[in-house]
Amino acid sequence: MNDRLDETLETERAPARRVLAVAGWVLARSIAIIGLLVAWEWLARSGTVTPFVLPKFTAVIERIWNDALAGDLLINTGATLFRAIVGFVIAAIGGVVLAMAMSRVAAVNWLFDPIISVGFPMPKVAFLPVVILWLGLYDVSKISMVVLDAIFPVVTATLVGIKGVEREVIWSARNMGAKDHELMWQIVLPAALPQIMTGLQVALPIALIVAIVTEMMMGGYGLGGGMMTASRFADSRGVFAGIVEIAVVGFCLVKGMAILRRRLLLWHQEAMEPSTV
Amino acid sequence: MTRALLRYLPLVLIALLWEAASRLGLVSSLALPPLSNVIEAWIDLIRSGELFTNGLSSIYRGAAGLLLAIVIGAALGIFMAWWRPLNVVLSPLVELFYPMPKSALIPVTVSWLGFGDGSKILLIFLGCMLPVTVGAFNGARSSEQVLVWSARSMGASRMRMLWDVVVPSAMPELLNGIRTALALSFILLVSSELIVARQGFGYLIGSLGANGSYEAMFAVVLTVAFLGFAADRAYQLVMQRLLRWRQ
Numbered sequence: 001m002n003d004r005l006d007e008t009l010e011t012e013r014a015p016a017r018r019v020l021a022v023a024g025w026v027l028a029r030s031i032a033i034i035g036l037l038v039a040w041e042w043l044a045r046s047g048t049v050t051p052f053v054l055p056k057f058t059a060v061i062e063r064i065w066n067d068a069l070a071g072d073l074l075i076n077t078g079a080t081l082f083r084a085i086v087g088f089v090i091a092a093i094g095g096v097v098l099a100m101a102m103s104r105v106a107a108v109n110w111l112f113d114p115i116i117s118v119g120f121p122m123p124k125v126a127f128l129p130v131v132i133l134w135l136g137l138y139d140v141s142k143i144s145m146v147v148l149d150a151i152f153p154v155v156t157a158t159l160v161g162i163k164g165v166e167r168e169v170i171w172s173a174r175n176m177g178a179k180d181h182e183l184m185w186q187i188v189l190p191a192a193l194p195q196i197m198t199g200l201q202v203a204l205p206i207a208l209i210v211a212i213v214t215e216m217m218m219g220g221y222g223l224g225g226g227m228m229t230a231s232r233f234a235d236s237r238g239v240f241a242g243i244v245e246i247a248v249v250g251f252c253l254v255k256g257m258a259i260l261r262r263r264l265l266l267w268h269q270e271a272m273e274p275s276t277v
Numbered sequence: 278m279t280r281a282l283l284r285y286l287p288l289v290l291i292a293l294l295w296e297a298a299s300r301l302g303l304v305s306s307l308a309l310p311p312l313s314n315v316i317e318a319w320i321d322l323i324r325s326g327e328l329f330t331n332g333l334s335s336i337y338r339g340a341a342g343l344l345l346a347i348v349i350g351a352a353l354g355i356f357m358a359w360w361r362p363l364n365v366v367l368s369p370l371v372e373l374f375y376p377m378p379k380s381a382l383i384p385v386t387v388s389w390l391g392f393g394d395g396s397k398i399l400l401i402f403l404g405c406m407l408p409v410t411v412g413a414f415n416g417a418r419s420s421e422q423v424l425v426w427s428a429r430s431m432g433a434s435r436m437r438m439l440w441d442v443v444v445p446s447a448m449p450e451l452l453n454g455i456r457t458a459l460a461l462s463f464i465l466l467v468s469s470e471l472i473v474a475r476q477g478f479g480y481l482i483g484s485l486g487a488n489g490s491y492e493a494m495f496a497v498v499l500t501v502a503f504l505g506f507a508a509d510r511a512y513q514l515v516m517q518r519l520l521r522w523r524q
Contacts, residue, residue, distance in 0.1 A: 028365050028366075029365070029369045030369065031366060032366045032367060032369055032370045033369055033370060033373060036370065052388065053388065053389060110287065111287045112287075113284070113287075114284060114285050114286075114287050114288050115287060115288070115291075118288065118506055120509075121460060121505055121506045121508075121509030121510070122502040122503075122505045122506050123460070123463035123464050123466075123467050123501060123502065123505040124464075124502075125464050125467045125468045125471070126467050126478070126479075126482065126497075126498045126501040126502055126505075127498055127502070128468075128471065129471075129482055129483065129486040129494060129498070130494070130495065130498060132486075133308060133486070133491065134308055205376055205378065208378050209378040209379075209380055209464070212378050212380055212381060213378075213380045213464075213468045216380065216383065216468075216472055217468070217471055217472055223381075224380075224381070227381065227384055228384065228472075230384075231384035231387070231388070234388075236388065239384045239385060239388070240385070242381060242384075243381050243382065243385065246377065246378055246381040247373070247374070247377040247381070250376040250377045250378055251372075251373060251376050251377065253376065254375075254376035255376075
């Protein structure tokens with residue numbers, strides 16, 4: 001609310017003052033992050049902790065830069081993103097289709113409802129050794145783990161969304177002669193889109209977490225694998241470089257998803273409301 | 278009773294299918310040991326006390342980390358909603374670290390605190406704190422202005438208002454945040470123990486798998502999965518009780 005008000009006020013102010021106001025806002029927002037980085041650098045330089053426990057921030061950045069020049073950064077980030085996003089897309093499509101089938105066909109619902117409600121709260125990472133046993137150490141088993149973990153929030157959110165579609169909307173579509181599949185694609189799915197997007201927004205960070213955990217356990221290329229290798233060689237800079245890289249990738253993915261949501265739901269009233277994330 | 282049975286029949290069917298598939302040799306019994314053998318191995322693990330000692334240390338780590346996360350995370354979230362400057366300074370940090378996969382911190386917590394309990398508790402605390410903070414913040418921020426005003430006009434002090442108005446209205450979202458944290462704590466616990474530990478469920482799964490005793494490994498995996506499910510169901514019951522005042 002306040003932001004919107006500020007914006008309208010902003011446009012009426014003189015340009016110079018507007019620039020000042022924006023600069024002040026950016027400074028206030030970034031002061032904590034800058035403070036954290038300065039504190040990190042200062043603590044590492046002060047000598048109270050060994051470089052193994054906490055390497056200098058500048059050294060970590062230098063390491064990331066070198067990795068980027070050598071091409072390792074691109075390979076590792078690419079491998080992790082590939083697994084996380086392929087798994088996420090499979091989970092997203094599979095989850096929405098499964099939820100559609102569950103809401104239409106009673107038998108499918110009967111079969112999957114207990115599996116979903118029991119499987120959702122389970123820590124699926126525990127099944128990792130079993131999946132390794134079945135599918136080996138490479139991409140297939142990593143992506144399967146991502147799908148296994150990310151599909152549950154999509155299915156439950158889609159089910160909630162489909163159930164919440166107003167009956168009046170469905171009735172009037174029927175009245176105007178919509179066929180079953182038209183009803184599903186043109187009425188029910190768009191109306192359930194806010195909830196589906198929420199489910200996807202939950203599933204995406206999960207996909208990234210699982211991709212990184214599986215890489216940590218199985219090794220090989222990828223941000224998680226690279227970190228574990230660095231950790232085995234007591235290469236502290238490499239470990240912290242991995243953390244920074246993973247934090248940046250996670251931040252970009254989540255922000256991108258939030259932007260996608262705003263674009264897809266421009267027609268929805270929620271686009272008018274202020275958003276937190 | 279019969280309705281519950283009918284509802285959970287698919288799970289029974291899966292169990293029967295599992296048993297049949299490995300008994301009839303449709304899949305190698307190495308890849309999928311028969312369920313009855315898994316149950317036997319489970320009873321052996323209980324008899325030898327291995328499941329119990331490892332489980333106890335896992336539960337201790339999870340509970341300690343989660344408790345710390347709930348107390349500190351909830352206090353932080355409520356104060357961020359209560360005092361604007363704190364929000365302006367801290368919310369960029371929360372936004373930056375919230376989407377970060379906390380499992381990336383496993384190697385660091387180990388190099389800081391070693392292979393024992395400390396590193397797992399720190400990891401679970403760090404991983405579970407932000408969902409609680411965000412829940413508490415969103416809940417406290419949405420406390421109705423009318424309630425705050427009427428409390429103030431009736432002469433409530435700032436502390437009293439915080440305790441009697443803001444905290445209760447933050448409750449529903451806070452409790453939801455804790456539910457997310459509960460699920461995360463299991464994930465972080467098991468994955469950190471699978472990667473580096475000398476005790477705990479994850480360690481037991483890893484070492485049994487490495488020894489090739491897959492029946493016992495399946496038994497521990499199913500135990501952990503069941504505990505995660507049971508913890509969530511138990512928490513939902515607690516949540517319903519705590520929120521009864523909301524109709």
